[in-house]
Amino acid sequence: MCAFANMPQEGIIVLGVSERQGFAVTGVDNPSKLEKSIVSVNRNAVDPAPQLRFFHIPVDSKDVVIVEVVPLLPAAKPARFEGIPYLRQADGDYVMNPNDLRMLALSALTESEQPEFDFKILPGTDTAVLDQEVLQNYVSTIRQSRTRISKIDDDDRLLQMTNVCDSEGNLRLAGLYALGFLPQSTEPALGATAAVRLSREEGGGRNRNLTEIEGPLPAMLEEGMNWIRRNSSTTSKYNSQGNLVDTPEFPPTAIREVLANALVHRDLGPSLDVGKKVEIRITDHALIVKNPGGLRGLSLDQLESRTLTKAAVNQRLYEIARYIRMPDGGRVIEGEGGGIQEILVSAREARLPKPRFINTGVDFTVIFRRGSRFTPEEDAWLAGLGIELDPTSEDLLVTLRSHGPLSIAKILQIYLLMSEKSCATMLDSLSRTGLIERENEIIRLANTDEEVSKPNNESFSDLAALGKNVPTVFAVLADGEFTVRELQEITKLSDGQVRYALAPLLERKIVRMNGGQGSRKTTYSLREDLESEAARSW
Secondary structure, three states, X not given: OHHHHOOOOOXXXXXXXXXXXXXXXXXOOOHHHHHHHHHHHHHHHEEOOXXXXXXXXXXXXXXXXXXXXXXXXXXXOOOEEOOEEEEEEOOXXXXXXHHHHHHHHHHOOOHHHOOOHHHOEEOOOOHHHEOHHHHHHHHHHHHHHOHHHHXXXXXXXXXXXXXXXXXXXXXEHHHHHHHEOOHHHOOOOOOEEEEEEOOOOOOXXXXXXXXXXXXXXXXXXXXXXXXXXXXXXXXXXXXXXXXXXXXEOOOHHHHHHHHHHHHXXXXXXXXXXXXXXXXXXXXXXXXXXXXXXXXXXXXXXXXXXXXXXXXXXXXXXXXXXXXXXXXXXXXXXXXXXXXXXXXXXXXXXXXXOOOEXXXXXXXXXXXXXXXXXXXXXXXXHXXXXXXXXXXXXXXXXXXXXXXXXXXXXXXXXXXXXXXXXXXXXXXXXXXXXXOEEEEOOEEXXXXXXXXXXXXXXXXXXXXXXXXXXXXXXXXXXXXXXXXXXXXXXXXXXXXXXXXXXXXXHHHOOOEEEEOOOOOOOOEEEEOHHHHHHHHHHO
């Protein structure tokens, strides 16, 4: 509870499910008594105590208790358990160090109070320590891109106006980091480390191919991408033209975006003092990229939404990076806030699982899981279709199989960056193969009676057995399609109560989710074939 209270978003504790037994539902004996005990521990041992929300869910005639821990306001952090502050990391809690506490203190400041670390002057430095090739490329690009800057003929004046250096010629931290030949000679933590983590079975040490990545931003970005390519798999496949091509395990577009974000949006304050660098790690199961410093000015929900979001942690560094070009002519960063969408689309097209984004407030992590996007059973079902399909078509078929019919509007919401024309082409192709059926604007899987499990006939009368608030949410959904927030407003239930009422309805495929997991714009509705029956029942 203490660790979750110090996180940027809510934490969930599930009681009555055994991880050791493969997440089997074991239940709890006395939910009310357990709830009182947890409240007592929270009030007496955690200071300041976070708000707790409790939900009781009957599963297979057993009681499961859900505890939702509401994070403290930034100014109230850190929470301490028996005097010790904790933070959630991966699947465990760890004691916060002084640097973590400094990061929390900074997050409590208003935007105008935030220190401008990238604007810091570095006395005794000058443009002689910059990478001259990268510098000239930057000067040329920014002159071509910005009309007002193009009127400045003096390079020194231009560098001052764009925050590379001050009026005395001393470099600012942003200028050194972005353009320096070896910024790490001044600030050793302005770099990255990369390593392959070995499993215990492999032995011979914990890491392989440990590499220090140094230099200006474009050099570090290029070296990081090359390291990942060398240390991950490559598959040779025949493309549609009949040519044998090598396909990297992790899509270069997504990797480039993730690494650029980690380098540009990393913390340049407290973490530099303790030597924290950007970390790139490859394990048997995943590629992991972590940078010091959490999100600032936006939430994880906003990060993954369709709306383009820009919230630069280091505003001057960000502006400089917009005009730096890679050796291949590509941009270091896009600068329009659409990079996360590109990561999600690239992962899907590479048939990889959806990347996971983790924000602890003191660092930010992106995890690309290795392997197929689908379960073994879904992979076997797709293979059994006997038709060569593109990744997005495969994903759509699996979604239709799992969640039932979708409107074309919902399909466009699910598949970011897909134009209406591209969507129509995909649907026409799937229709010609006989895999889908189209009725007006609704798309369904052809011959799917056996694919989508139907609720039992007693479902409408026995909804209360699924949870106290399930009938209430079901009754609202009988009237149409709603977001979680809209369901809250209508039912007067909390966010957690609505979500826990939706869970058993989704599991039994009585309700379908229209949109992405975690998006505030995602809506919920009854499966189409149940709507008329629900209307009669309610």
